[in-house]
Amino acid sequence: MEVPNDPADNGYFQPNPYTDITERILENLKAEFDSTEGWQLIGTKNGAVMEKKTAIDGSAIPVVRGKGTIEGVKPYQFYSIVTHTGARQHWDPRFEAGYALKRYSRRAYKFYTIQKGSFLVQPRDFVGVSDTIFEEDGSIYVAQGSVPDDGETGPVEGRTRGTLHLAGWSIKPKGDGSEITYIVHVNPNGSIPTAIVASVVQDTPLSVPNAIDWCQKEGIIPxxxxxxxxxxxxxxxxxxxxxxxxxxxxxxxxxxxxxxxxxxxxxxxxxxxxxxxxxxxxxxxxxxxxxxxxxxxxxxxxxxxxxxxxxxx
Known part of the structure; x- marks a missing residue:
């Protein structure tokens, strides 16, 4: 996968052909950020709650959700933790690398990301779009999902192309801190052992308490x-x-x-x-x-x- 030195072509933003995708994903995410229907507890860590829910499309891997709070860190400050790939490798146990391919605005971009494999499973890679919405009350929503191959983002040898049905963050003001929710529904495609599937379900929502812990220890990114x-x-x-x-x-x-x-x-x-x-x-x-x-x-x-x-x- 060719990674551009400057994802804003010639220094300028490019038209975004994927606004319909992020709008649909955001609508679905907002319906689930605070929903209680169908969600089952996976576990807790440092006050954060990890949950799962059977996907309506019948996918073998359920939708997963992490919820937690952080004191003394405003939503826009915590947003810097979840959006930088240079920080993500410290709080997402499955993340290997990620790059912006094309930039459509300051916070909307097409991306390429890689999840770690194992001796049993090839690494998974994803090509998708990400956008961020800021609400008047200080809440921040991040919506992400896979996009169709445009002829420039074909298969990469040694990796299996996965499908990110949806992923996103809700970061809301709460007192002097923030209330954080992270939802992911992914299909890694290909054959994966049951034990690896179970590990994905466990690891993914842990991103919330992990990111909170890392932020509390290492501070805010400029x-x-x-x-x-x-x-x-x-x-x-x-x-x-x-x-x-x-x-x-x-x-x-x-x-x-x-x-x-x-x-x-x-x-x-x-x-x-x-x-x-x-x-x-x-x-x-x-x-x-x-x-x-x-x-x-x-x-x-x-x-x-x-x-x-x-x-x-």
Whole structure:
């Protein structure tokens, strides 16, 4: 699978051909986030609840759900934990790798992801679309699902292409923290031993307590405070192993100003470095203050590609 260096073609977003898919998935997810009908308890961990439900299409693998709460972390802050693949490998026991293939907006994109295999089972890979919806009350919904092959995302040798019927997050304000729900309905396709199927059912909803634990231990990933900015966000990534590197690649818009929030208490307790690279960086002004990097984009950076990088000292 060819992974593009810049999923926003030539720095700009591309038309989204999959809005009908994410709209349908979100409708189905909202019907199940708080539903009690048909859900059976799998287990609990650190106050989080894991459940399963027989799929209406008769799939051998049930729909699974994890529910939990985190104190002192707002929905938009926790959202940074669940959307970065550089964090996901620490809380999703089945995740191997993931990439954005095409970007349709700041938060809507086509993706390619790989789930780990074993000596009995080939790794599974998925090609899908993801989108995020922000509600006025501060709630955040993430909707994901498989998309048809467009001729550019065919089978990959050594991997079995799975079907992600739906997956998604509900992150709602609760007191000074967040209430979190994660639902997944997946068909890995091909032949899989019963024991492996049981393991998938157990492991997948554990993503909720695992993500909560990791967030409480490692802190919040840097993120733009404003929900919308004028510059085009081409790439936003995080690598925990590579000096806790946060990379924000932009196509600048003159006059734009925004803040990148930085967790100095847990993520960067020994301090952090801020770097700017690329075109027109002499016209990109960065000012640091307590827990924040303020960016101001000048005329000379208008329409230019540049990056803001934050790493631990």
């Amino acid at each position: 993120h733009i405070e404003q929900l919308d900015i004028k510059s085009t966000v081409r790439i936003e990534s995080y690598s925990h192993e590579d000096a806790k590197k946060y990379r924000l690649a932009l196509l600048g818009k003159a006059g734009d100003e925004f803040d990148i929030l930085v967790d100095e208490e847990k993520k960067y307790p020994d301090g952090y470095n801020v770097e700017k690279i690329g075109e027109g960086i002499d016209y990109v002004q960065l000012t640091t203050s307590k827990g924040k990097v303020h960016a101001k984009i000048g005329e000379g950076a208008d329409g230019r590609k540049f990056e803001i990088i934050i790493t631990t000292k």
